[in-house]
Amino acid sequence: MSRTARLVLFFAALLVAVPLGILGLIGLPSFGHHVSTYGDVVDAMGTDLRHVTNMVALVTFDVRGFDTLGEEFILFSAVTGVTMLLRGDRGEGTSADPVRIPHRRREGRSEAVTGTARWLGPMTLLFGIYVTLHGQLTPGGGFQGGSIIAAATLLIYLGEGYPAWRKIVRSVLLDLSEAAGVGIYLVAGLVPLLAGATYLENILPLGEVGSLLSGGLIPILNAGVALAVAGGFCSIAIEFLEETREPNEDET
Amino acid sequence: MSVLPYLIAGWLFVIGLYGVVSSRNYMHLIGCLTVIQSSTYVLLLAIGYHEGRPAPIFSDHPSGPAVDPVVQALVLTDVVVGAAVSALLLTLVLQLKKRRGTLDPDELSPERD
Amino acid sequence: MILVVALLLLVAVTGLGVVLTREPRRQVLAIAANGLVMGLLFLALQAPDVAYSQIVIGSAIQPLLFMVTLASLRTTRSDK
Numbered sequence: 001m002s003r004t005a006r007l008v009l010f011f012a013a014l015l016v017a018v019p020l021g022i023l024g025l026i027g028l029p030s031f032g033h034h035v036s037t038y039g040d041v042v043d044a045m046g047t048d049l050r051h052v053t054n055m056v057a058l059v060t061f062d063v064r065g066f067d068t069l070g071e072e073f074i075l076f077s078a079v080t081g082v083t084m085l086l087r088g089d090r091g092e093g094t095s096a097d098p099v100r101i102p103h104r105r106r107e108g109r110s111e112a113v114t115g116t117a118r119w120l121g122p123m124t125l126l127f128g129i130y131v132t133l134h135g136q137l138t139p140g141g142g143f144q145g146g147s148i149i150a151a152a153t154l155l156i157y158l159g160e161g162y163p164a165w166r167k168i169v170r171s172v173l174l175d176l177s178e179a180a181g182v183g184i185y186l187v188a189g190l191v192p193l194l195a196g197a198t199y200l201e202n203i204l205p206l207g208e209v210g211s212l213l214s215g216g217l218i219p220i221l222n223a224g225v226a227l228a229v230a231g232g233f234c235s236i237a238i239e240f241l242e243e244t245r246e247p248n249e250d251e252t
Numbered sequence: 253m254s255v256l257p258y259l260i261a262g263w264l265f266v267i268g269l270y271g272v273v274s275s276r277n278y279m280h281l282i283g284c285l286t287v288i289q290s291s292t293y294v295l296l297l298a299i300g301y302h303e304g305r306p307a308p309i310f311s312d313h314p315s316g317p318a319v320d321p322v323v324q325a326l327v328l329t330d331v332v333v334g335a336a337v338s339a340l341l342l343t344l345v346l347q348l349k350k351r352r353g354t355l356d357p358d359e360l361s362p363e364r365d
Numbered sequence: 366m367i368l369v370v371a372l373l374l375l376v377a378v379t380g381l382g383v384v385l386t387r388e389p390r391r392q393v394l395a396i397a398a399n400g401l402v403m404g405l406l407f408l409a410l411q412a413p414d415v416a417y418s419q420i421v422i423g424s425a426i427q428p429l430l431f432m433v434t435l436a437s438l439r440t441t442r443s444d445k
Contacts, residue, residue, distance in 0.1 A: 003274070003358060010273045014266065021262050030254035032303035032366075039300065039320030043308055047315045055308035055321035056328060056414040064325060071329040078336040085343045089350065131417070138311050139413035143332045147421045154429060210311070229332055233426060236339045240430060243346065243437035260373045264380045271384035279389040279435065283396055286427070287380045290403055293419075294376065297410045303366070307411040319411040327407075331418045335427050342434040349438055 051206040052136040052215040060141065061221040065200040068221070069185060072228060076182050079232040086239040109161060117159025124152035128230075135222040136215040142222040146229025153234050162241060174235040181228025188220050257298035264291035278345045278355045282338055289334050296323040372406040389435055397428040 029035045046058045060068050132145025157165040189200040197203045204216035213219060264287055271284030300320030306313060308321035349355060379399040386392040400423020407416040 006273050010270065018262075018266070022259070025258035025262055026255055028255075028258055028299065031257050031298055032254070032301060034300055034302050034320050036300070036320050036322065039308075039322045040317065042321055043315070043318045046321075047310055053309060053311040053315075054414070055310070055318065056324045056412075059321050059325035060329060064322075067326075068329060071333050074333050075336050078333070078340045081340045082336075082343045085340075085347060089347075139307070139309055139417060141328075141414065143328060144414065144417035144421065147332060147335075147418060147426060151421055151425050154426070232336060236336065236430065237433070240339075240342070240433040240437060244433070244440055256370065257373055260377050263377050267381055267384045276387065277389060279431070279438070280387055280392055283386075283389075283392045283431070284384050286396060287383050287399070290376075290380065290399070293403065293415070294373075294406070297407060297412055297415065300412075301410045305411070307413055309413065324412045324415050327412070328415045328418055331415065331422055335422045335430075338427065339430050342430060346434060346437055355438075 047209060050202060050215055050218070051209045052218060053210065054136050054138060054141070056139075057136045057141045057215075057218060057222070060143075061218045061225075062200075062202050062215075065189070065217075065221065068225070069189065069200070072182050072185050072225065075228060075232055076178065079178060079236060082236050083239055086243060090242065109159075114159045117155045121152055121155040121159060124155055125149060128152055128226075132222055132226040133212060133219070136218045137210060137212075142225025143229055145222075146226040147233060149226065149230040150233035150237070153230075154237060157237075157241070162245070166238075169234060169238070171235065171238055174231045174238065177227045177231030178235060179231075181224045181226070181231060184224030184227065185221055188217060188224065192217075257294060257301075261291045261295035261298065264288070264294060276356050276358070278348065278357065279342075281357070282341050282345065285341070286334075286338060289330075293327045293331065296327050299323060369406070369409050372402065372409050375402045376406055389431075393428050393431045393435070396431060397424045400424040400427060 042055055042059060042063060046055045047053060050058055050062055052058050128145045128148030128151075130145075131140035131148055132142055135141030135145065153165075153169050156168055160168070192201040192203050193199060195203055200217070202216045202218070204220075206216050207214035268284045268286075268288035268291065271287065272281055275281040275284060300323035302317075302319050305318050308318040308324070310318075345355065348360075352360060354360065376399070379395065379402050383392060383395045383399050386395045400419065403423055404416045404420035407413075407419055
């Protein structure tokens with residue numbers, strides 16, 4: 001289909017779809033006055049029921065824990081897809097030499113960047129772990145903490161350069177963390193079955209409200225998700241960055 | 253005012269779709285796809301918002317009526333998983349460049365071997 | 366309430382910016398700006414959890430992935 005035909009078709013479709021869409025949007029409850037009973041019930045009963053203070057974590061890992069298992073699988077298969085597609089062409093070897101681009105001078109890394117990254121990297125890592133561990137109490141959790149941890153390792157790359165980063169962040173470790181994260185989620189769901197409960201039912205001791213170990217199953221699932229997300233994003237980054245390297249014949 | 257957030261969500265969807273339709277570069281197309289994705293986030297969170305109520309985190313204030321946590325949980329997981337999926341799309345772009353040497357959708361006709 | 370309206374309009378404008386910036390290298394910056402504004406909007410909508418992940422993913426990790434892909438695209442030689 002040519003470009004003009006595509007645009008004509010698009011605007012013709014808009015003529016029909018936009019009035020219908022606006023009609024539908026106007027029918028929604030007016031902004032600032034939501035009417036969902038489900039959310040209100042969770043807000044009212046959540047703290048007494050599971051001894052956690054973050055209702056979003058409660059919904060993600062307890063009330064709708066099975067949904068999150070699905071999300072974990074989407075993440076896992078996306079990361080597997082990226083790794084397979086990129087490694088399929090390139091092989092598993094790693095290389096330290098960047099590809100040379102003609103007519104482009106390579107600038108060294110300034111000391112200010114290295115210094116800042118050395119300060120910020122460990123602190124961001126610590127913050128990511130903190131956010132993960134306090135997921136059931138304050139805003140945060142496995143998904144956020146995992147991506148902050150991934151961002152922290154990328155700061156190491158920014159400061160130290162690719163070869164040093166490859167030495168610190170091992171690909172095998174990332175694969176392990178990714179697999180272990182998804183595995184923890186799966187197995188933690190199976191444990192309640194032994195006690196005669198249903199899959200992912202929260203039957204562990206709930207602990208005190210506000211303590212680091214409250215919420216029974218929720219902190220465990222949080223940790224699993226954090227491992228999976230951090231491992232996943234780091235290995236995506238490694239696979240992409242390896243694409244910009246000169247293929248190294250010795251290692252393959 | 254009471255429908256403005258929904259209209260913004262609709263706007264983001266429409267311009268994202270326009271970008272996808274009129275794109276000349278697959279990298280640009282994936283960027284537009286993220287705009288379409290973000291329209292769903294705006295819509296969901298706007299539906300869950302309740303004026304004057306606090307966030308559904310009761311660590312520093314007593315529990316009571318709050319903003320809807322269910323839609324927030326939906327969006328929260330999707331933000332992270334969506335980024336991983338767009339990384340998969342970026343990989344496909346890299347493969348396309350290697351195999352066909354172009355990123356323009358119009359230059360790609362079915363390959364005949 | 367004014368904050369929410371202002372951020373909504375900013376999201377609309379930066380979203381348009383992402384679509385209209387046709388040059389991929391510039392679009393990366395537009396994507397990062399859009400991600401950051403979206404994160405602030407979520408914060409204003411009383412969703413701190415979502416704001417966390419949106420700010421980290423939308424304004425740091427996703428633009429970085431785009432940038433690295435662009436760097437790889439510059440260095441890939443097509444097979445043909």
